[in-house]
C-alpha cells in the first residue's frame with residue numbers, strides 16, 4: 273500500500289491569490305493530505321498581515337482534517353525569504369506559539385542555536401519538526417545525501433527532507449538510493465526530492481523508494497519539477 277502523503281504548497285502572495293488557491297484546493301480536496309504554507313512569500317507584508325494570511329489558510333483546512341506545515345524558505349535555500357537569522361528564529365518560534373500547525377519546517381543549515389530554540393518552542397506547543405536541506409545547484413553522491421539524513425537524525429525530528437538539483441540521471445539515482453537506504457535506518461520519515469524535469473520520478477516513487485511526503489501545486493509550481501496534486505494522487509493511487 274502506498275503511504276506517501278501529498279502536500280499542496282500554497283504560494284499566493286495576496287488576498288486574491290490566496291483565495292483562488294483555497295478555492296482550487298477545496299475543489300480538489302481529496303487530492304492532498306497536507307497544506308504547506310510558504311511564509312517567505314509574505315516577506316513584503318507586516319507581521320499582522322503575515323499572521324492574518326497564515327491564519328486564513330489554517331482556518332479553512334484544519335476543520336477539513338488537513339494537516340498544516342509552515343515553511344519559511346530562506347533565499348540561501350532557494351526561497352524568497354530575506355529575514356536575518358535572528359528574525360528567522362523569532363518568526364518560527366512565534367508561528368509555533370500562535371498558530372495551529374502540525375509541522376514546522378526547520379532548515380538544518382540554520383545553525384545549532386536556532387534549531388535548539390525552535391525545537392524547544394515546537395515541543396511546548398506540540399508541533400512536529402520537519403528538518404530540511406536544499407541545494408538548487410547540484411546533487412552529492414549517495415553517501416553525501418546519507419550524511420545529510422544522518423545529520424538530521426542526530427538532531428532529531430519527525431520528518432527529514434533533502435532536495436537537490438540533478439545534472440544527470442545518475443544524480444536522480446543517488447537520491448532514490450539514499451531514500452531507500454535512509455528508510456531502512458530511520459523509518460518512514462525520509463523525503464528525498466530530485467528537482468527539475470529530470471528528477472520528476474522521485475516525486476511519484478513507490479514502494480521502497482517512496483518518500484514520506486511529496487509536494488505538489490494547485491495553481492503554480494513552487495519549485496522546479498513540481499507536479500499538480502491531482503496528477504500526484506492519480507500516480508500514487510494506480
Ligand SMILES: O=C1C[C@@](O)(C(=O)O)C[C@@H](O)[C@@H]1O
Pocket residue numbers: 281308310343345377404406433435465467487488494495496498
Ligand atoms: O522543500 C520543499 C520541497 C519543494 O522545494 C519541492 O521541490 O517541491 C517545495 C517547497 O515548497 C518545499 O518546502
